[in-house]
Amino acid sequence: MLPSLVRAGSAPLRRVVSTFSSTRAVSPRVPYAISSGGNLSLPFNAQPSPSRDGSSGPAGAARRGMGFCARAVDVGDEAASSSAAAGSDLSAPYLSVRIRCRRHDVEALSEALLCFGASSVTVDDIADAENLDEISITSLYADGEDVDSSVSSAASSAGLNYSPVYETSVGKQCDWVANVQETYEPTEVADGLWVVPKWRTPPDPEATNIIIDPGLAFGMGEHPTTKLCLLFLREVIKGGERVLDYGTGTGVLGIAALKMGATQSTGIDIDPQAITSASENLLLNGLHSNQMPVYLVPANAQPSCFPSAIDKSEDHHSTNYLDLKLSRGTYDVVAANILLNPLLELVEDIVGYAKPGGIIAVSGILEEQVSKIKEVYSRYLDRILVSEMDGWACLRGTRRV
Amino acid sequence: MATLKDAAARKPVLATIRLIVPAGAARPAPPVGPALGFYRLNLMAFCKDFNARTQKYKADTPMQVTLTAYKDSTFEFVVKSPSVSWFLKKAAGIETANSRPGHSNVSSLTLRHVYEIAKLKQADPFCKHMSLEALCKSIIGTANSMGIAIVKDL
Numbered sequence: 001m002l003p004s005l006v007r008a009g010s011a012p013l014r015r016v017v018s019t020f021s022s023t024r025a026v027s028p029r030v031p032y033a034i035s036s037g038g039n040l041s042l043p044f045n046a047q048p049s050p051s052r053d054g055s056s057g058p059a060g061a062a063r064r065g066m067g068f069c070a071r072a073v074d075v076g077d078e079a080a081s082s083s084a085a086a087g088s089d090l091s092a093p094y095l096s097v098r099i100r101c102r103r104h105d106v107e108a109l110s111e112a113l114l115c116f117g118a119s120s121v122t123v124d125d126i127a128d129a130e131n132l133d134e135i136s137i138t139s140l141y142a143d144g145e146d147v148d149s150s151v152s153s154a155a156s157s158a159g160l161n162y163s164p165v166y167e168t169s170v171g172k173q174c175d176w177v178a179n180v181q182e183t184y185e186p187t188e189v190a191d192g193l194w195v196v197p198k199w200r201t202p203p204d205p206e207a208t209n210i211i212i213d214p215g216l217a218f219g220m221g222e223h224p225t226t227k228l229c230l231l232f233l234r235e236v237i238k239g240g241e242r243v244l245d246y247g248t249g250t251g252v253l254g255i256a257a258l259k260m261g262a263t264q265s266t267g268i269d270i271d272p273q274a275i276t277s278a279s280e281n282l283l284l285n286g287l288h289s290n291q292m293p294v295y296l297v298p299a300n301a302q303p304s305c306f307p308s309a310i311d312k313s314e315d316h317h318s319t320n321y322l323d324l325k326l327s328r329g330t331y332d333v334v335a336a337n338i339l340l341n342p343l344l345e346l347v348e349d350i351v352g353y354a355k356p357g358g359i360i361a362v363s364g365i366l367e368e369q370v371s372k373i374k375e376v377y378s379r380y381l382d383r384i385l386v387s388e389m390d391g392w393a394c395l396r397g398t399r400r401v
Numbered sequence: 402m403a404t405l406k407d408a409a410a411r412k413p414v415l416a417t418i419r420l421i422v423p424a425g426a427a428r429p430a431p432p433v434g435p436a437l438g439f440y441r442l443n444l445m446a447f448c449k450d451f452n453a454r455t456q457k458y459k460a461d462t463p464m465q466v467t468l469t470a471y472k473d474s475t476f477e478f479v480v481k482s483p484s485v486s487w488f489l490k491k492a493a494g495i496e497t498a499n500s501r502p503g504h505s506n507v508s509s510l511t512l513r514h515v516y517e518i519a520k521l522k523q524a525d526p527f528c529k530h531m532s533l534e535a536l537c538k539s540i541i542g543t544a545n546s547m548g549i550a551i552v553k554d555l
Contacts, residue, residue: 110419114465115486119432120420122439125413140435157546173431174437180429183441183474216429218445225449280517339457341425366453392453 086368092173094119095141099151099166100134112154113139117146140171177216184214187221195221195252198284211284212250217269217277219250219337225363226252228387228394229337232361233257236333244268244327244353246336247364251278253335254292255285266327267294281368285297295324328352337363344376351380356401363394370395412475416440416451418468421483424455442471447478459468463487481525485543488518493549509550 016373101109110121120138141147155164174229184197188207196202197220198213214220221227224361233253237243239261244255248267251274257265267278275296282292334354336343343362354360360381360397370386370393378384381397388394418440426511427433427448428546447468455464465481490496493508519536528536541551548550 094435096435111484114419114421115484120418120436121437122416122418124416140432142431171435173434176435177429179438179441180444183443214445218444218449222443223446223449339425339452341460364449364453369453369456 005352022103038336062314090373093143093170094173095143095145095146095147095168096171097139097141097151097166097168099137099139099164101136101137101160101164102133102162105160106135106137107152107166107375108158109160110137113150115157116154117141117150118154123241141347143170181214182219184222185217187227189221189227190234193234193256195226195230195231195256210252210256210258210259212252212281213277214250215273215277215280216270217249217251219248221252223338224389224392225365225394228389229335229361229363230256231387232394232396233260233333233335237262238358241332242266242327243333243335244328244331246350246353247274247338247342248278248294248332249274249337251281251292251294253337254278254294255282255287257333257335258282258287258291259285262333265292266324267292268324269294270297270299272296289380293323295321297324299316330355332350332358334358335359335363337362339364340366343373347376348381351377351399354399356399358399359396360399361394361396363392365393365395367393370391413472415470415472418470420466420468421463422451422463422466423532424458425452425459425460427451437468437470437476441474442468442470442476442534447476450545451478451480482521483528484521485518485540486547487539488521488547489514489544489547491519495549502511510554511552511554512537515551 044119099109099113106123110123113121118141120140122138122140124136124138139151141150142157146168151164151166157162159178181197181199184200186194186200186203188194188197192204192207193210194202194204194207195210198211202209202211210221211281212220219226221230226267231258235326237257237260241257241262243254243257243262245251245257245265245267247269248254248269251267253268254265267274271276275294278287278292278294282289282294310334329352331353332355334350336350343365350364351360351363360377362373367388373395374384374386377395377397380400382400384397386393386395408520415555418436420436423435429444429448433448434444437447451464451466452550455462458464463483465484468476468478469483470476489510492510492514495508515537518540519533522536522540523531523533531539544551
């Protein structure tokens with residue numbers, strides 16, 4: 001009857017995350033207010049899809065036009081800016097609509113706008129506008145959406161007895177990318193091990209510094225899961241290992257392994273952005289692509305699925321899947337920092353890359369998700385150890401012979 | 402909105418951001434990117450956190466997220482289940498609501514559907530205090546505004 005879409009838990013999902021805004025480059029104190037009361041073991045339905053293959057993100061061509069573009073452009077310039085390729089790259093525009101409405105209509109109008117096509121609705125702090133009866137809200141839309149009809153439908157649905165005044169301008173994606181880039185600071189993961197954003201100077205030139213230009217990929221060193229994996233690598237890399245970074249993102253783990261003495265790292269990911277980012281980052285760290293080949297793999301990454309045809313990519317790297325296929329069962333260390341569902345679904349794929357007796361670490365999981373991972377991975381791994389940081393966990397073990 | 406108001410009392414709030422993000426599929430692209438990027442919030446941390454937290458939902462289910470960005474660049478977020486109108490559309494098997502509600506009806510659902518949606522919604526943080534009856538009435542109201550008739554039996 002009603003498709004069982006969602007089994008809502010009994011508690012709100014709530015998290016406090018602190019962004020890295022201080023100049024002290026010490027591992028941030030991250031107060032995670034865990035309010036997940038009760039039993040959150042909810043049935044999971046149907047085919048999980050591991051992080052989207054970027055089909056509707058700024059993917060497609062692995063381009064990353066990283067120019068620091070101008071800020072939101074006025075409607076007058078729209079003709080110029082919207083001639084850029086729509087949707088799939090960083091200069092694609094989006095619409096920013098500033099709407100004025102009465103204070104007490106804000107809630108209803110915000111909800112309604114989301115129902116009628118807005119991608120997001122932002123309200124600047126109400127307390128600041130104590131004395132004003134009218135406040136502004138900003139609504140973002142994908143380029144090409146019919147803003148006028150959306151706003152009027154939302155207004156009537158919210159029960160407004162007036163037509164709110166609004167003004168549309170065009171924003172470009174690289175606006176916000178640049179914004180976020182500026183916030184990254186060097187992170188000291190452990191004694192003598194730093195992850196440093198490309199445009200910052202390493203605070204300790206003598207330390208092992210991993211230089212990263214994140215782009216739109218994950219892995220800047222500040223997230224607990226990245227740290228847990230880096231600490232894991234530091235513990236297990238003695239020199240000469242072959243390492244697989246499964247779900248490489250920015251390539252931070254693969255690069256770190258090489259800097260710690262591994263002979264070769266291999267990075268794989270389903271996201272073309274990750275491949276671009278990792279390829280660039282390894283060069284930034286003075287490494288050669290031979291030391292760290294990166295492969296774009298299909299989202300349903302089972303070994304038998306790899307196309308026998310070669311090289312679908314355009315630029316940096318060779319996607320010689322044959323090499324990757326042949327490397328199965330040969331890695332000394334495998335690190336997979338992804339998400340619960342892909343980890344469960346791809347357990348055989350992940351474990352299969354390690355040599356018998358090889359060490360595998362998986363992360364990107366919350367503490368409450370550890371038991372599920374343990375249940376599945378203990379069929380393949382011995383000597384399982386779990387480390388935790390700020391509500392996140394990393395599970396490691398050795399592949400059964 | 403009790404919980405968010407409490408939060409606001411503790412720390413100065415910069416902005417409240419509402420988004421719809423598919424479960425397990427937050428990416429630093431729109432809608433997340435521009436909305437959070439504007440306030441220089443840690444996008445990647447949000448995506449990782451949100452995706453990890455929504456692993457229990459069917460992939461790509463459109464979750465309603467409300468983020469509170471504080472002036473010290475930290476943020477908090479709450480995830481709610483999809484909107485009532487989304488549930489109604491799913492149940493009725495339609496893509497868009499009726500543009501002329503009251504004049505013509507797109508489709509029909511039964512009270513049983515309404516009840517099931519109410520049960521799901523009651524688990525939401527902001528609906529806990531509502532009785533099932535009140536939730537059902539609210540859902541019926543939404544259905545009517547979408548041109549979906551609620552009948553006893555189909």
